[in-house]
Structures are given as C-alpha cells and as structure tokens.
Amino acid sequence: MQQGAEYSLDDHGADGTRLVLSGHLTLASIGPFDRAVKAIDGPIHAIDLAGVEEIDTVGAWVVCRAAHRLSSEITGASPEALRLLASVQDIDVDGPMRPPRPPVWERVPLAVGDKVFGARSGIYGVVAFFGQILIGAGSLIRHPRRFPIKALVHQMELVGVTALPIIGLMSFLIGIVIAQQGSVQLEQFGAESLTVNLVGRITLRELGVLMTAIMVAGRSGSAFAAQLGTMRLTEEIDAMRTIGISPVEVLVIPRIVAATFMMVLLGFYASLMAIIGGAVVGDLTLGIPFWTFLARIQEVVPEHDLWVGLIKAPVFGLIVALAGCYHGLQVRGNSEEVGRRTTMAVVSAIFAVIVLDAFFAVFFTEIGWG
Structure with missing residues (x-):
C-alpha cells in the first residue's frame, strides 16, 4: 500500500517557520494532506520538499497553491519536482471555479x-x-418482388399480436373506470342508463384508439428507435448500403406498414375490450345485464363514431412508426445517443398523436360527425 504524504512544522529555522514535507505527494494520497495544509494559518517562510519521495502533477499543484496562500518559497525540490512545479506555478489558484455566466437578457x-x-x-x-x-x-x-414480406410479417407480429394482452387489459380497465366514474356522476341526475352512451361513444371515438396509440408509441415506437439506433452504432446500416441493400426498403418501410395496418386492428380491439369492461361494471353495479348493455351499444352509438376511430387509427400508427424510425436513424456517436433518441421518439410521437387527435376532433365536428 502506498504511503501517504506527511508534514511537520519546523520553528527552529533562522529565517522563520518551515513546512517540511515527506512521503508521497500523489493523487492517491494527497487528499488528507491538502485538508491539513489548508488548516494552517500562521506565516510559513519556506516549504521544504527535500524529504518527498514521489510527486505528481496534482501534488505539485497543491504545493504551489499552499506556497501562494502562505507566501512561502519552495526549497529542497528534486529536478523532477522542479519541472512539475514550473509547469503548474502559473496556474491561477484563486481563479473562478466556474466560467462567467452571461446575464439573463443575453442567455435567453x-x-x-x-x-x-x-x-x-x-x-x-x-x-x-x-x-x-x-x-x-x-x-x-x-x-414488387423485392418487398420484404417476411420482415413485414415479423413486424406485424411484434407490433400487433404480442401487444394484444397488454392493450386488452389496459382497455378493459379503462372501460371499467369510465363506466364506474361516469355512473357516479350521472346518478346525480337520475341518468345512470346513459352510462351505455358514455362508454360506447368515448371508447369507439376517442379513448380506444388514443390510448392504443400511446401504448404502441411507448412499446413499438421505442423499439424501432432502439433497434435502428443500435444498428447505426454497429455500422450494420452502412454495411447494408455497401452491399447494395437499401435500409429504408428493408428496415423502415416494413415497420411503417406494419404499425399503420396493425394500429387499425389494435384500435378496434381496444374499443371492444373497453366496452366489455363497461358492460361488466353495468352488470355488477348498475343492474344492466351484460348482453343488454352490448345490445344497447348498437342502438345508441352512431355508426360514424366507429368510422372516426378507424380513420384516426392508421394515421396515429403512421406517426408512431415515422417518429421511431426517424430518431433511430439519427443516432450518432455513442450508446447514450440511443437512449436519448429513443426518449425523443416516444415523446414526439405521443405529442404528435395528441395534437392530431385535437385536429381530428374539430374536423369531424365541422363535417357533422360530432
């Protein structure tokens, strides 16, 4: 184990008090010594380095700083120590630790x-x-023979089939929440039966496809960005271009087509599961039989509400896939960039989906599908 730095004060010198250093003045052992030297307040005439066995740049800088603070001269240094001291002696030890910060009217x-x-x-x-x-x-x-059918089917499985359990559970619970909370509010007006209208319209028209798009963005959009970003770092995409294969045709287009198509099916599936969740609440707490609830849905929900959800679904799927693929292909430098771009893909996709949903709401209201 390396010996640390030691010091002592010699008050018997003819010229005044000396700070005598010995041992190893290196980065590994300089910490305790630096704190001890900072506690010395008295005037020191000289700092004697004759007993120092080893010194590095950090140790030389600490000695120069102590000599500057105590107004001392450095004596007994070896030739190697003198070279290190000469290289760090011009460093401004009292300079600011942080760069100057411009005023706010310049920073903004x-x-x-x-x-x-x-x-x-x-x-x-x-x-x-x-x-x-x-x-x-x-x-x-x-x-058309170059179209990557196997890649498309694989992405459809990843985006759609494997997402059925989590999206089904999420939508079922959302339907339960909407029915339960809606019935509580409608009960104040004696209109509990309108819970069927509430669950049917809000799930088919808005929440079914919107929540599915958010789930797909967090699940598949992030996967697209991470996969393509990793391929960029490992230079697989550059290798594909070198052998004459277009990464857009093989990697991007299958993902976009799969997300766009499967989003329609997932959105419709999510709406059905939400309606089933509402029917379960109606049967258990509202006294509306399960099959009566489903039959009532067909009567009170306009057909165009279904078409509103089906029209929005592929657009949302396209946005999610584009965001994931774009940010994945923008990865540069290191693995930290993969995480940053994956986060950007999810955030930008969800933001774009919510903004487009607002535009769709206004548009369909203007054309009489409100």
Missing part, C-alpha cells in the same frame, strides 16, 4: 436562437427522411 435570446437553429436542422432532416421513404416506396412498387 441565445438559447432561443439555438433552439430555432436546431429546429431548422430537424425540419431538413425530416423532409430528407420523407424523401427517402417515397423513393424507397416507389422502388418497391416498380419491383
């Missing part, structure tokens, strides 16, 4: 400018990504 415009510049670069990247997708889709249309 600079931060806004950086964001705007970054947004411009992001827009360029998104447009270029859309162009690559269109070129890849056109190429597959001209040469």
